[in-house]
Amino acid sequence: MRLTTLQAAVAEHVRDGDTVALEGFTHLIPFAAGHEIIRQGRRDLALVRMTPDLIYDQMIGMGCARSLTFSWGGNPGVGSLHRFRDAVENGWPNPLVVDERSHADVANAYVAGASNLPFAILRSYGGCDLPRYNERIRFITCPFTGERLAATPAIRPDVTVIHAQRADKRGNVLLWGIVGVQKEAALAAKRVIVTVEEVVDSLDAPPNACVLPGWTLSAVCEVPRGAWPSYAHGYYDRSNSFYKEWDGIARDRSTFVAWMKQHVLHS
Amino acid sequence: MSYTANDIMTVTAARRLRDEAVCFVGIGLPSTAANLARLTHAPNINLIYESGTIGTRPSVLPLSIGDGELATTAETVVSTPEIFRYWLQGGRVDVGFLGAAQIDRYANINTTVIGSYASPKTRLPGAGGAPDIAALAKEVFIIIRQSRRAFVEKLDFITSAGHLEGGDSRKRAGLPGKGPTAVITDLCVLEPDPVSRELTVTSIHPGVDRAQIDAATGWRVRYAEQVATTPIPADATLQVLRDLIERTAKAHGGTTNAE
Numbered sequence: 001m002r003l004t005t006l007q008a009a010v011a012e013h014v015r016d017g018d019t020v021a022l023e024g025f026t027h028l029i030p031f032a033a034g035h036e037i038i039r040q041g042r043r044d045l046a047l048v049r050m051t052p053d054l055i056y057d058q059m060i061g062m063g064c065a066r067s068l069t070f071s072w073g074g075n076p077g078v079g080s081l082h083r084f085r086d087a088v089e090n091g092w093p094n095p096l097v098v099d100e101r102s103h104a105d106v107a108n109a110y111v112a113g114a115s116n117l118p119f120a121i122l123r124s125y126g127g128c129d130l131p132r133y134n135e136r137i138r139f140i141t142c143p144f145t146g147e148r149l150a151a152t153p154a155i156r157p158d159v160t161v162i163h164a165q166r167a168d169k170r171g172n173v174l175l176w177g178i179v180g181v182q183k184e185a186a187l188a189a190k191r192v193i194v195t196v197e198e199v200v201d202s203l204d205a206p207p208n209a210c211v212l213p214g215w216t217l218s219a220v221c222e223v224p225r226g227a228w229p230s231y232a233h234g235y236y237d238r239s240n241s242f243y244k245e246w247d248g249i250a251r252d253r254s255t256f257v258a259w260m261k262q263h264v265l266h267s
Numbered sequence: 268m269s270y271t272a273n274d275i276m277t278v279t280a281a282r283r284l285r286d287e288a289v290c291f292v293g294i295g296l297p298s299t300a301a302n303l304a305r306l307t308h309a310p311n312i313n314l315i316y317e318s319g320t321i322g323t324r325p326s327v328l329p330l331s332i333g334d335g336e337l338a339t340t341a342e343t344v345v346s347t348p349e350i351f352r353y354w355l356q357g358g359r360v361d362v363g364f365l366g367a368a369q370i371d372r373y374a375n376i377n378t379t380v381i382g383s384y385a386s387p388k389t390r391l392p393g394a395g396g397a398p399d400i401a402a403l404a405k406e407v408f409i410i411i412r413q414s415r416r417a418f419v420e421k422l423d424f425i426t427s428a429g430h431l432e433g434g435d436s437r438k439r440a441g442l443p444g445k446g447p448t449a450v451i452t453d454l455c456v457l458e459p460d461p462v463s464r465e466l467t468v469t470s471i472h473p474g475v476d477r478a479q480i481d482a483a484t485g486w487r488v489r490y491a492e493q494v495a496t497t498p499i500p501a502d503a504t505l506q507v508l509r510d511l512i513e514r515t516a517k518a519h520g521g522t523t524n525a526e
Contacts, residue, residue: 076331178319
């Protein structure tokens with residue numbers, strides 16, 4: 001691990017064609033890192049994220065993605081992700097291969113990845129149409145009970161990117177609040193970039209806190225407000241108004257591109 | 268106190284939740300009804316949201332499934348794998364409370380696509396945790412506004428399993444939970460027939476007639492032999508609902524997800 005800039009971390013660790021997971025369940029979404037990936041013009045990425053949210057709407061709309069593994073593709077509390085829909089419905093700016101699963105599936109698939117297993121098993125999907133359209137979701141028979149259970153391939157990202165509240169100077173990272181699937185997504189990946197609100201002398205974390213030791217990470221970058229317009233518990237609130245505004249910005253291709261140029265590419 | 272069709276839908280759904288139940292709550296209408304239950308007759312209800320918040324008591328309704336308010340007011344917050352593995356799949360959830368874009372006569376739900384999957388007319392957000400909740404909660408309540416667009420003869424996609432093709436088909440598919448036991452709409456309450464598992468109208472809201480229900484359903488809807496009239500919401504309950512929605516609107520800058 002090394003403490004570095006976000007620009008250097010993305011340049012070194014995120015490569016064209018990579019399987020990339022940016023995680024954060026409504027909370028601690030790594031927006032600043034996603035924007036840096038867009039600015040550095042990464043292409044052909046296999047994106048993975050339970051809830052694509054606005055950050056993947058932006059990355060898909062800017063042509064970073066060849067595929068998307070996900071489980072819920074909406075704008076939370078608002079409605080559609082228009083860039084995601086345009087890619088699926090019309091292939092703009094390029095076609096997007098969709099690997100669609102349920103929340104329990106993706107969560108379990110990260111656990112399998114972090115556990116160095118080839119697949120996860122779960123009691124879901126009976127009678128559901130997802131396995132009919134996604135050949136990666138299959139069924140197995142339990143060797144002990146004979147029960148039929150769903151099996152789903154492990155997720156092993158080339159690089160996982162998360163945002164957290166704090167790191168210490170040795171690069172140990174602490175996150176709290178809604179911690180989502182970040183620990184599993186980090187430990188399932190070959191390389192891990194973490195952006196944090198602040199670097200402090202000591203984490204002062206209680207023994208059972210959600211801590212990722214620095215030696216499990218590739219790069220740690222101090223990026224205050226790096227999760228905005230999502231939120232960082234204890235630092236700032238979610239900008240619900242921006243999530244609503246995004247609906248208008250992203251609905252139209254040209255407004256979207258103009259917004260991205262002004263606020264991401266040239267900022 | 269006068270009330271709207273939405274009010275009676277929310278109040279009727281809330282009334283079904285018993286105190287001390289463990290309820291896995293979807294965002295939007297289910298979240299409004301579940302919190303109304305908590306603030307009225309079910310103060311000890313245990314609300315779980317899929318963001319991992321257990322025993323949460325939000326003072327205002329969350330706009331998103333992962334609002335900080337849910338974490339701050341929870342008894343504990345666990346990771347996403349844990350909430351789905353230990354708590355839902357572990358069999359600890361009494362009631363899964365879901366909304367839907369479309370529903371069919373066996374209470375199967377579509378939140379994935381309108382049209383074909385390969386080239387959809389409308390791409391909807393997709394599954395989230397709904398298929399897992401629909402499979403694994405001991406029983407499921409569904410809250411949805413009734414219209415021909417929502418109550419369809421045939422779903423384009425089954426996202427979350429209800430009673431599949433009826434009869435014992437859900438059991439044969441190996442799904443652990445009982446499946447949907449009530450569908451609460453702005454017009455009536457439907458429950459699955461004990462044998463065929465087809466949704467049957469068991470209670471009609473005051474002032475609604477059968478012609479309205481027929482017109483808002485995409486199949487020839489059945490009625491139970493004894494159809495009740497839904498009780499009118501109590502003034503005290505309506506006041507709690509109004510206050511909750513007003514507090515929420517204020518907190519979220521003039522809008523609510525309560526609808």
